[in-house]
Amino acid sequence: MPPAAPPGGNSAGGGAALAGASRAGEVFQLLRDGHARTRAELADITGLARSTVAARIDALAASGLIGPAGEAVSSGGRPPSRFAFQPTARVVLAVDVGATHVLTGLTDLSGKVLAELRESIDVSTGPVPVLDAVLEHAAQLLVQAGRHERELVGIGIGLPGPVEHSTGKPASPPIMPGWDGFDVPAYVQRRFRTNVLVDNDVNIMALGERAAYWPDADNLLFIKVATGIGAGIISGGLLQRGADGTAGDIGHVRVPRGGDVLCRCGNFGCLEAMASGPAVAATLAAAGVPAATGEDVLELARRGNLAAIQAMRQAGRDVGDVLAACVNLLNPSVIVIGGGLSSAGEYLMAGVREIVYQRSLPLATSRLRIVQSMAADHAGVLGAGRLVIDHVLAPTGVEHLLAAQREP
Template sequence: MKPVQPLSRGASSSGAQGPDFSGQPYGYSRAGDVFQLLRDGRARTRAELAEITGLARSTVAARIDSLTAAGLIGPAGEAVSSGGRPPSRFAFQPSARVILAVDVGATHVLIALLDLRGTVLSELRETMDIAAGPTAVLDQVLELCGQLFQQAGRHERELVGMGMGLPGPVEHSSGKPASPPIMPGWDGFDVPAYVQKRFAVDVLVDNDVNIMALGERASYWPDAENLLFIKVATGIGAGIISGGLLQRGADGTAGDIGHVRVPRGGEVMCRCGNFGCLEAMASGPAVAAALAAAGVPAVSGEDVLDLARRGNLVAISAMRQAGRDIGDVLAACVNLLNPSVIVIGGGLASAGEYLLAGVREIVYQRSLPLATARLRIVQSMAAGHAGVLGAGHMVIDHVLSASNVEHLVQVQQQ
């Protein structure tokens, strides 16, 4: 099995979804087009594929042979015979290739190896300081990726793509961070190019909250066409899925709700330089600072969680107030975007219902009744895995597109 080289047409970090403008005629002329019929996992015979595509059986047989050689499909038993030898069936083989998914946070990294169905095969979690700079962080990430292959018993030549989430704004078309406030030295750094020195595959990079939204939806809310994912941790941000599509905005900053002013903000300074931002009032460090000012020893969001879990009433009250502050911003989002589901995730949301209670209190009180009639506000079910699941699905949709499968087949034939 040959390693797959990144596409020369510059798609290594675009991840763009949409029509295939490769110049091929519309239909099922290529192996990559035929493969799209098999992505659902259902086994089909050559005759069934010929009937669906309108291609000659000899052409279908050639496409099947190409996809089988690339390891993307394989035999899946035999169909019922109508006389003579039973026809063979073929189906998608998601375990044939693997992808790397990386969720980089402010103080940690989670790396997972997934198959082409999005199933996590193995993972590693390590502490890491994003402020150490791109070279130091990415070198550590790449070293851990190498360890992960050994841990999973897989070969690097099976890798077809890599997805990464970063805790700051990202220009998704290039994979470069764009003025990230907590990432000194990362602005404009070419993350895909640096990673491709080690792994010569397509590398997609996005904001961490965006990939969390993708992961939560793909894994637990596949029918939710309008979903907001809210991460509450060192920072606060939103991943917006509207009409079934992730919304990044004109410059990749859509969902940056952490810097919306809240009524209770007053003259509290935010690290962005403005006053009264949601992040300055309701993030993990902000709640910890409020507790410390009240005489309760707390330095970080983890301290706040520990206190709340042990039943400290001051910490519980502070978390509920943080939820109310978040609710103030989300009430406007509900009226504007009309989501059917709001998922609350991130470190500060992991202590149970305290934060969610405050969010629900304000959202249901201040949003339009019609907008909240069917609205569900829930805790993340993917929890700490939302990021790697989303990064994985982002890459899967990219590498299994018709054009990229065709590229993989052509490389395999060389």
């Protein structure tokens, strides 16, 4: 039987009794860091009886989550066995759905990507064709990696629009016609009966970038500049979604030079209408420079086209105008700039830094780092995987997994 429904998405099954494993999840947390420990060491740390610890270690070992990791030095008699976390015991499917692509990855429980598939598909075609592509990729990746469906503990999905995190349903996404209120977890679970967690793509990217490259940064902003513009906010070590899942929607903040430029949201002067890939391309096209997409802008900038370079730097300044207020409000230690348009990083980043350091309070920028994404186009997959991993390896998640293991 699959685990019970998690917060932040739907899950099939549930209700399994946790008797006998009610604290195995807590014992597992002491081994999750990868350091090997003996039963005696775990008993000393937890204060539990050695027989109790031994029973919980046996349950965890039977699940494959932990395994033997050599022997400790003997103080007389047989050397005691040591145990450590085995991240290859289970796998996770991680999905990054963008405006024009789907990237699906298979990871182990450490977040290491084992295999991935990418397909160009427009999210505006609707949820059924996009999710059908995801399901097809998922099945292919399991076969490609030689893993069985029973080893799959969850699927994480990032979508390019607001998501009601408690249900996994998109909530009035502006570039996703037909997706509003669509039950993404339920649709996916028609094929894979497992945990399905869904979140906004920028939130996912923030989780991925932090987990992979900034694990000690408790206050981080991830800014995606692509077809749309948004921010993933990590404050005090926790992802901030807001009351309705729209926290970080900086693309629809008005910028000083926005004037009467109409945004697709219906308002005027939004950051997205001025600095997104399509917006920069439209500005260049109006000036007689052949550009129709953000990729065209990037290619022109790579070739040294001065108009494209200047447009990229101005886009950075516009982003910086909004981020200066964010810096004063949230006081992050790291701002990571990602998304398609960040590929020409030196031009966009120069504009961002110029305005942020000029207009933010000196104290708020005294230790601030503004950097280009190191995860690049893998940030979404890394974050979608991390969303699931943190759920299934939490104490209650481990306990549910052990309970499911005992089901016939």
